[in-house]
Amino acid sequence: MQDYKTEHPFDIAMSEEQQMTWDMLRKFAETEMRPIARDAEAAGRPSDELLGKMKDLDLISLGIPEAYGGMEIAQDATSQALALEALAYGDLSLAMSLSLPMLTAKIITEHGSEEQKKELLKQYSDGSMFHVGLGINNSSIMGNASNSTVLVDESGEELILNGIKTGIAFAEEATSFLISATSESGETNLYVLDKDTEGLEITSKEFMGLKGLPLSEINLSNCKIKTSQKLGGHNYSINFQELLDSSRIGMSAMALGVCQAILDYVVPYTNERVAFDEPISNRQSVAFLVADMAIEIEAMRLMVYKAAALKDIGADFHKQASLTHRFAAHHGMKIGTDGVQLLGGHGFTHEHPVELWYRNLRAIGIFEAGAGV
């Protein structure tokens, strides 16, 4: 029935350390991120002031080895999921402007060759956030996420990449890109491409949500790179499905943070908003929507915890990550739409954040590798 083994009893309580980090990040999300979410949307990017404060949280350099200037403090998946949830409580776009470099640095740390780590990780330690753009999202509809719409020809002395990637954050700031590409044998790996590689073209794109984050499309036409530019070296094979699964736990944790923000917003609103001479939350039709929100959020939280905990004990977590991601996408959007519904016409306007949360939650289940554990 279970395909994992553990001696540790069933438990859902945060450790003291997790609680401390949680409190700190939740406060940061509420005071530093939430109030400027609309400004970031208007500007299409986070303010430099916020980026500075986010850097100071030291979350990026936490897992980077000391040899490359990092702190080398191993983070378990559950602690990372908690951190992501806490950050997304502030704003999803702004949280992703931190979770993306965190994930990118983590991928390079885990899979990069010595040379690649030396070149790319050191810059994070020096305070850079966006020098590597992560290109995982496909633009095709019918394809499988574990395959890339960029194809790589590995037959010659040079590698040749062709295809389109989309939803790449901070592409203008990047000096290189980490792009997923599928070879003829069907294997998907990551490749490091310099920004000035011939045939690489960046086009800025707008999406319905995540507007506080500059997003682009990258078109690769006959881009030639050296075999050593494959992440991990030319003989390396990344477990791409596992990378995807880890980031799906991360995106689910982010969805959870947004959903919690919605619940915490609609409870006081429906308690205060009066119609027909009493608070609208005195009516079951309203109250039951709120109850269901609370139920599914609690369920989503436990799904995220379990998927992360499975990863932490080294068990196979593909199925749990898939279920969690599916659950977060489905119920996240349901909570997003109910959040707007509960505010009625007011919810449809920019006077309240629920329409922003609605648009951002549509990214869950679609946007791959925006955060990871």
Add this chain to the structure above:
Amino acid sequence: MIHPLLPNQLQKTQETMRMAAEFILRPISRKYDKAEHEPPVEMEQLNQAAAAQKETAMGDDSVKSMDLKGRNLWAVISLEQMCWGDVGLFLARPGTGLGNAAISAVGNPDQKSKWGKRWASMAITEPGAGSDSKNISTTAVLDGDEWVINGEKIYVTDGDRCDCVVVWATLNKAMGKTAIRSFIVEKGTPGFSVARLEKKLGIRASDTATLIFDNCRIPRENLLGGKEEVEMDADAAKKSFGGAMQTFDNTRPMVAGMAIGLGQAALDMTRALLAEEGYEDNFGASMGQQTAIQYELEMLEAELEAARLLVYKSAWMMDNKMPNSKEASMGKAKAGRIGNRISLKCVEICSMQGFSEDHLLEKFSRDSKILDIFEGTQQIQQLIVARQVLNKSSADLK
């Protein structure tokens, strides 16, 4: 430490109970679905298996240390597996009913030793009062050293086969919920009769009785918890009914666990039938790469897993002495509706085979409906959760 995973010892419990369900319950599942009202004699076997498992589990030192704290989670997991076998038969197993939970929760030592080992059912619902149990009309009047009970109770699970019944009655209907008490009435007491057994949509192996109390006289000491008089002090009165309702915080995770077991059974059987036609799961694939069945089953599996974790959490809270009223209702609401949705969807997915009595899928889909009704309907659970989340009284949020 966040670790919502089952330790090896509980996994062992799970395996043992699954085997019992598979080899004792499943073979007689259809028989007693057809032979409604016939007591399932084979059920003694299951009781023996459960007792043996409990002894091994509790005798194991590694379990002992944790399991004094882990009894409720253990119980939820055991009964989830038994209900993977058959919910109706599980409810019909001789020896324990909901009345036993009440006796062990609020009974005094004398009552526990006298009635603890007897099979006790629970009689709350009346023709005119279901979810609003504070509105019951059955009366209890103290006359000398005896209580005189009068009234009609319906939908009493195990009501015919049990040894005794825990009956809810009012000392004074005008006083509302503060006057409600529960009493132990033994089978065979003059004035107490079983009027009839219901014919039902599902859980047909389990007897559901209508009980009549006509000047039924019981000993004074059979009052279960609470005072003999109605408390005038509002706080004390509130506590006394609240105490009775608290039993539900303990039993809801159990009933929710039953729905999880049933939902898993339906998914497992659906996959087995589909496998004969070459089906394979495709978890985590994009929509364009999944068939409608793969997509449906992944979603249902996700919903079931989510419900399961809510239920485990509510049991874990009980084990750790945390108030779990909200979480118990969350788990019951989610598990009740998901167990029902899964079992109906599985019939649909398996098409005419699902609809056919050749397989048990159609039976699961009939059995599951009651799990979203008894021990508090879906809507009552939503009401409880909503009041807590919105911080409302029952006067504000009716």
